[in-house]
Amino acid sequence: MSGSRVLSGRSASLAELLASRQVGRGLPRDFYHDEALYQLELDAVWRAGWLVAGHSCQIPEPGDYFTYVLEGDSVIVVRGDDGAIRGFHNTCRHRGSQICSAEAGHVGRLVCPYHQWVYGRDGALTHARGMPADFDRSQHGLMPAAVEEVGGLVFLSLAEPAPSFAAARAALEPLLAPQGLNRAKVARTIDYVVPANWKLVWENNRECYHCNTNHPQYIKANFDHYNADDTDARVQTALAEATARSQAKWAACGLAVTHTETGMTLFPDVERDIWYSCNRTPLVDGYLSETMTGQQIAPLMGDYADADVGTLRIRTLPNFWNHSSCDHSVSTQLLPAGLRQTKVRVTWLVDAAACQGVDYREEDLLPFWQLTSEQDWELCEFAQKGVDTRAYRPGPLSPYKEYNVDGFLTWYVAKLTRHLESSRT
Amino acid sequence: MSGSRVLSGRSASLAELLASRQVGRGLPRDFYHDEALYQLELDAVWRAGWLVAGHSCQIPEPGDYFTYVLEGDSVIVVRGDDGAIRGFHNTCRHRGSQICSAEAGHVGRLVCPYHQWVYGRDGALTHARGMPADFDRSQHGLMPAAVEEVGGLVFLSLAEPAPSFAAARAALEPLLAPQGLNRAKVARTIDYVVPANWKLVWENNRECYHCNTNHPQYIKANFDHYNADDTDARVQTALAEATARSQAKWAACGLAVTHTETGMTLFPDVERDIWYSCNRTPLVDGYLSETMTGQQIAPLMGDYADADVGTLRIRTLPNFWNHSSCDHSVSTQLLPAGLRQTKVRVTWLVDAAACQGVDYREEDLLPFWQLTSEQDWELCEFAQKGVDTRAYRPGPLSPYKEYNVDGFLTWYVAKLTRHLESSRT
């Protein structure tokens, strides 16, 4: 009720604000400072779409669960007796108490700690001591939240009803399959609190214009920091050779090169409102994995029979991206935590059978993406401080290097505009 | 001014919110998240009624004082030269400076630290250096706040004028008298910050549905976790025997059993708008005191000549409850500290002459109520997190076990509704 109350009083000025953004430029200052806009974002983007909640390998057995928390909302993601993963809002149907207070665990049944109402792993209320004879337990099961599993990733939607997941599944499933994330294990998780609005984190992610100086390790392995303006003959030849070599070799094992140019693949697709994307692309010659040395540092994952599989990349708006190599996979999940703060979790995965200290060493596994991540968080912090200054004015985006920043911002403004219009009528 | 300004713009939607609560169910989510409602609560409940500010034994001598602070308001509670306890707003009549910055102390006169304006213990301004000849000191005494003392408890009202205290005094005085809180001393105080809205703390206090699993020590001593649905013959017989035994014995020393059933006594009384309540009830056979062993662990208090006096209980809305045994008394005071936070002070009192280490040991005195309190605060935290989830919907209250939760919420909604209506006209 408070949310809608606030919106009704401010929708006119929010519409004005949304209309003030110019294509080809960054966002005006108020996009990073308006509390009502932030609430609209949560409704129009975060609670409307699909979020990557985690990895299915985190909850291999029936009764294994983790909780997923977004700005007050909490969902229990639990594997049922039938092996399927389900989501339930983490609130008892009696007085509303939180049921699971741990981040993860295992339950036989879901028992509310307050008055011991008991729910099955399928959410059904099975016991409620102290209630009258005419109390209908069947009407008081845990409230479900939509969950979809694809290729080892667990997606969750807070929307009621959740939007269709079919197109995303069709796009992601075939490319994810050989990576074997469903047969992986979490090697390490690092949580960050980035002092920047979540959009600034995406803006950072959507271009490699900043890579040359800020990510010295990243640019050695990749082609995507080269663009139409600086892809010289040497770079073009190297990429063409890598692509040709890979295409020939990978075809044999059913893998395809799906991004064959310098620069980043176009994402999101504003025209078709596509929020998910996945592609495989070659690494620079000499790089078999996104590691500091370029060498494979852990056992091959999934269906891979050879280390030379380039890099698989996934991104889904509004909260996820992943870079996968032959031997490991790195997932990044975002959570808005107020106007000026974003929680980020980076998760490193390896094959389920790989053993730390024997099959791989953390000191080989972590640095490439830990460095890249932390370098980016510092830039995001600078960006936030910069847009805090009242003198900030959105400047021109580079058409060569920041087309995806432009696309992301256009997608975002369209999402909010549509939501605002639909909530007014 | 800001308060009323905010209200005027939002009273319509607040009235809607208040009307949305259904009897027999918990409160809708916005009751725990709406900042304007919180401000209304402060005005309609906290600054309108009587609050237990402390115990008269904390300030035995003229000039002894403590300060009482509620959301910015600060009151000096001081014993005057005539022995009476008075309240004065802790703000100088000159530039407004706080006069007493300590939580408690002793003063000859009340001297403002800023420019040394001097007030007597009766609040009168006696010196104001540097003011012109025509300055009228008699118009610049400290502003009084109403204070009432009953049976060793110090009540304070921030209302102007304060509501009548007569009915509360008539109800509390006779039952409090034999406990001798005015001849007691504070043995120990523990302060908590509970991460939950103050109403959730009261909702927790108003039922013993949660006791079976969460308060193993408490249920051994008491009958109030049994209700109409689970008071079996064995329990009924035990209570009847305890009541009969007590009634016979206590009559001799002028004490009466005023609550003779299982379950909690009805409070608050919504029909008659009664915010205070006091009763004496037997403990389980073998329990002489609310202690871990059930044994008396300190000298008898007040007028008691025998340890077998059951338990005296007091509760006053919105901020106080107390459980007293023959040998000690435990007061709990609440203070709202924002929408999602409640400060709680638990105070253990014993006879004024009792000496720690000689007549009693803290390790015997504290655990029973320290455990009960801390178990409750954790449940309140779970409750807050649960109602934070947007999927939370108020569920059905147990008619057997949560009638007092229902009553408290009905009383609360009525208070706010009435205040909102009167401030509109």
Place this chain on the structure above:
Amino acid sequence: MSGSRVLSGRSASLAELLASRQVGRGLPRDFYHDEALYQLELDAVWRAGWLVAGHSCQIPEPGDYFTYVLEGDSVIVVRGDDGAIRGFHNTCRHRGSQICSAEAGHVGRLVCPYHQWVYGRDGALTHARGMPADFDRSQHGLMPAAVEEVGGLVFLSLAEPAPSFAAARAALEPLLAPQGLNRAKVARTIDYVVPANWKLVWENNRECYHCNTNHPQYIKANFDHYNADDTDARVQTALAEATARSQAKWAACGLAVTHTETGMTLFPDVERDIWYSCNRTPLVDGYLSETMTGQQIAPLMGDYADADVGTLRIRTLPNFWNHSSCDHSVSTQLLPAGLRQTKVRVTWLVDAAACQGVDYREEDLLPFWQLTSEQDWELCEFAQKGVDTRAYRPGPLSPYKEYNVDGFLTWYVAKLTRHLESSRT
């Protein structure tokens, strides 16, 4: 946009609030608690006038810079190749990133850490890799903020355009000249966070009514805590003698006594809207410097040939005051940091050639003003807590001792009223 949006909805009630202040009394409670008023203050006072950003001796060489931060705004204050000091908003013209994240440093060029756009020390954009051929660098220089240097003080304005500085320069320059702040060095800086609204800090600064009890060291050296009501014959004679002695002596070296009475000089000048003031006044006989012993404790500064130069005082609204003696100078800078918090920086300066441990010792230099400052911050904290109490009512100001508090508040209310009126039309 948010700022103006908020204001438009609230300007009527803000005008009412401003009108509610009575001359001769303090401010009503809402002046210290209304968030919209605070935003108006930032616009009408802090971002409209001139602020002392620092001392020119902090950035002696071309390329030396410090950053000045006020509620999100950040300005780079840098000495250019031509020796002039300039101000630039600390936000890149590309994506807005903060350019300088350090508090102070030295730069060859100003390079944005995000995408390496390069600006000269004069703010001109010289390089922007990755931009198209038609990109006009000349339109994308750093946005300037007005800076003025006078007598070693660096003033900065966030206003666009900045108001005229000419009258302030004319008033300050001749009195500041002999002090030699432009040939000084910073001996020590202490930063405080005072838990009080910035106006309370100024109210404290604008009277010496509180000095007698609270500043025992200060009153030994000065005459300004005596006023019309308590300047007795002994004090009057002492001041007259000190003034006569000084006037005779100082005339020889071109210094003048510009404040010859007890009590504080009148400031601000409400009638003529004068926000800057400077005067020289004698110290008590036996005091050559504002030190604990009254003795000179560091080499003479500037043009002084003799230690007996009394004390030079400067004050500029809204953020600065300074007390200078023959041998050292103490600057105090304020920054609002929310409704209930003020950041304060106290800077001790000595002659540029003076060497700690040889020419002066910190333990002699600091105590006089460190004590005075910290005594005041505690009083400001008491004042804030006092005006937090809802019972606070603005009391009468002493006409003898608090005329400058009255003047400051009148000046402040006039500033806000005028700004509110002009932003409505």
